Amino acid sequence: MAQGTQSTAAAxxxxxxxxxxxxxxxxxxxxxxxxxxxxxxxxxxADSKRNLVYSRLSRRLRALGLATFREYRDFLDQNIAERxxxxxxxxxxxxxxxxxxxxxxxLRSEVVGKFARANAGKSGRLRAWSAGCSSGxxxxxxxxxxxxxxxxxxRHDIRILATDIDTEVLGRGSRGEYPANSVDDIPRNYQEYxxxxxxxxxxxxxxxxxxxxxxxxxxxxxxxWPFKGAFDAIFCRNVMIxxxxxTKTKLIERYTEKLKPGGFLxxxxxxxxxxxxxxxxxxxxxxxxxxx
Ligand SMILES: C[S@@+](CC[C@H](N)C(=O)[O-])C[C@H]1O[C@@H](n2cnc3c(N)ncnc32)[C@H](O)[C@@H]1O
Numbered sequence: 001m002a003q004g005t006q007s008t009a010a011a012x013x014x015x016x017x018x019x020x021x022x023x024x025x026x027x028x029x030x031x032x033x034x035x036x037x038x039x040x041x042x043x044x045x046a047d048s049k050r051n052l053v054y055s056r057l058s059r060r061l062r063a064l065g066l067a068t069f070r071e072y073r074d075f076l077d078q079n080i081a082e083r084x085x086x087x088x089x090x091x092x093x094x095x096x097x098x099x100x101x102x103x104x105x106x107l108r109s110e111v112v113g114k115f116a117r118a119n120a121g122k123s124g125r126l127r128a129w130s131a132g133c134s135s136g137x138x139x140x141x142x143x144x145x146x147x148x149x150x151x152x153x154x155r156h157d158i159r160i161l162a163t164d165i166d167t168e169v170l171g172r173g174s175r176g177e178y179p180a181n182s183v184d185d186i187p188r189n190y191q192e193y194x195x196x197x198x199x200x201x202x203x204x205x206x207x208x209x210x211x212x213x214x215x216x217x218x219x220x221x222x223x224x225w226p227f228k229g230a231f232d233a234i235f236c237r238n239v240m241i242x243x244x245x246x247t248k249t250k251l252i253e254r255y256t257e258k259l260k261p262g263g264f265l266x267x268x269x270x271x272x273x274x275x276x277x278x279x280x281x282x283x284x285x286x287x288x289x290x291x292x
Pocket of ligand 1: 040041042043091092093094095096099131132133134135138163164165166169219220221222236237238239242268
């Protein structure tokens with residue numbers, strides 16, 4: 001899966017005119033594929049994403065030995081299994097540890113710290129959800145914040161659900177291994193939870209106990225959510241930018257239902273919940289609290 005930076009570079013490298021392209025790619029092809037992306041994943045692909053779609057899917061055409069996008073659309077129509085590769089190819093997975101770090105300061109003081117104090121000497125239950133977790137940097141950041149703040153972790157029932165529609169990034173997240181230079185994104189006081197792998201100094205491994213808090217699952221946010229129970233914190237950051245207004249509104253309603261009263265919803269810095277958000281109050285920069 002292309003990370004955002006790679007895909008942008010690839011998009012710029014593309015010849016604009018169809019005649020110069022390796023595969024024939026018509027307006028109808030783009031519109032047809034955009035419709036599948038919307039129907040399957042809620043992802044809205046504006047016209048400006050045409051080159052991006054071309055470059056990301058060209059790899060699929062090569063792998064499948066197809067000569068035109070028309071052929072690829074037919075293949076996608078007739079092979080349900082191809083939908084997974086299609087979604088993996090078109091989703092944008094850019095992420096990093098401690099991205100938009102003030103969210104984690106807030107999580108530490110308002111959720112985890114309060115939980116630790118309220119449950120001192122007894123056992124408590126804490127649930128967080130990273131919805132659109134990509135390759136795992138976001139849920140592992142939540143995990144190390146929890147680990148640092150709660151010294152008697154074994155006493156409690158703490159889980160972080162990490163979901164994404166893209167199976168390729170979920171695989172990377174489950175492995176919990178990252179390039180060594182990812183350490184640059186991690187504040188010094190958290191670096192103890194990320195160590196070079198034995199015999200592979202170019203690989204950074206997430207602390208085993210922190211990893212054990214995170215469960216990765218494939219979940220399409222547009223479908224049913226097959227879990228019960230409410231969350232203390234939901235992170236859905238830099239995901240809703242790919243959705244249109246009505247899809248976003250519906251999703252926010254569903255997140256609100258899934259939050260405990262007093263729980264928090266964190267969204268990306270470039271996102272806003274334009275208009276009314278029944279049941280939620282804005283309590284910080286891109287941080288919402290479910291009203292009691
Ligand atoms: C840019 S990443 C955001 C990662 C992380 N939340 C962050 O802010 O760093 C967006 C993620 O949303 C996922 N996504 C897009 N549409 C989705 C859907 N319908 N259901 C679940 N995940 C989706 C993509 O696969 C991608 O991994």
